[in-house]
Amino acid sequence: MRLDVVTIFPDYLAPLDLSLIGKARRDGILDVHVHDLRTFTDDRHRTVDDSPLGGGAGMVMKPEPWARALEHVVDAGASQGAPVPHLIVPGPGGVPLTQALAHELAQEPWLAFACGRYEGIDERVYEHAGERMPVTIVSLGDYVLNGGEVAVLAIVEAVGRLLPGVVGNAESLVEESHEDGLLEYPVYTRPAVWADGDVVREVPPVLLSGNHGAIAAWRHEQRLERTAARRPDLLPTSATTGALADLDVR
Numbered sequence: 001m002r003l004d005v006v007t008i009f010p011d012y013l014a015p016l017d018l019s020l021i022g023k024a025r026r027d028g029i030l031d032v033h034v035h036d037l038r039t040f041t042d043d044r045h046r047t048v049d050d051s052p053l054g055g056g057a058g059m060v061m062k063p064e065p066w067a068r069a070l071e072h073v074v075d076a077g078a079s080q081g082a083p084v085p086h087l088i089v090p091g092p093g094g095v096p097l098t099q100a101l102a103h104e105l106a107q108e109p110w111l112a113f114a115c116g117r118y119e120g121i122d123e124r125v126y127e128h129a130g131e132r133m134p135v136t137i138v139s140l141g142d143y144v145l146n147g148g149e150v151a152v153l154a155i156v157e158a159v160g161r162l163l164p165g166v167v168g169n170a171e172s173l174v175e176e177s178h179e180d181g182l183l184e185y186p187v188y189t190r191p192a193v194w195a196d197g198d199v200v201r202e203v204p205p206v207l208l209s210g211n212h213g214a215i216a217a218w219r220h221e222q223r224l225e226r227t228a229a230r231r232p233d234l235l236p237t238s239a240t241t242g243a244l245a246d247l248d249v250r
């Protein structure tokens with residue numbers, strides 16, 4: 001998968017050189033290109049913003065640099081087995097990033113990301129891009145960041161880790177939060193008995209039983225309890241009115 005990111009803060013994307021995503025780049029699974037929007041300005045001050053027409057606070061990102069930048073991205077990546085990328089624009093007014101959307105995006109050969117700043121990008125950029133490529137505005141959640149870069153890091157990690165070969169043990173992708181509608185179960189490791197000062201904290205005994213059926217059943221119940229307690233919205237209605245409704249969840 002090829003990823004192109006256009007931003008006025010290229011250094012913000014440095015974390016894409018680290019950990020599993022960085023390894024995926026070195027392994028040739030991800031081909032990441034970060035572009036500085038100011039490269040596509042045409043004035044000595046490398047201007048990317050201007051006051052909002054119609055008044056209002058803050059500044060708006062000018063359309064011309066974006067049009068040049070996205071044209072450059074399309075030209076640079078034309079050999080990707082797809083003529084154009086799917087353009088993802090992070091924004092608080094977008095569709096929510098979900099695990100399902102991450103799986104959809106992980107099927108694509110080429111994603112491009114436009115990182116807005118200030119009060120946002122001139123609306124005509126979305127129209128101009130939409131005439132040339134699929135465009136999706138994606139939100140991390142119902143809160144507002146100062147720009148799209150943090151959201152791109154989150155989206156690239158959520159999508160990249162789903163690509164074959166990125167996560168060492170593919171099984172670890174199965175029983176994760178949101179993969180099948182439930183939150184993950186609690187995890188423990190050694191020591192089985194942890195002397196935390198005067199407090200002794202033990203691992204649930206079932207995990208030491210060697211009874212894999214009992215362990216699986218306990219873990220599933222933990223997932224149901226956690227989901228009912230923290231994210232009842234994820235449970236089917238029937239689950240919250242049936243046995244789960246009687247659970248003493250904190």
Ligand SMILES: OB(O)c1ccc2cc[nH]c2c1
Binds near residue numbers: 092115118145147
């Ligand atoms: O909350 B966000 O995902 C987000 C994304 C882009 C811009 C640009 C200016 N504010 C932004 C906020």
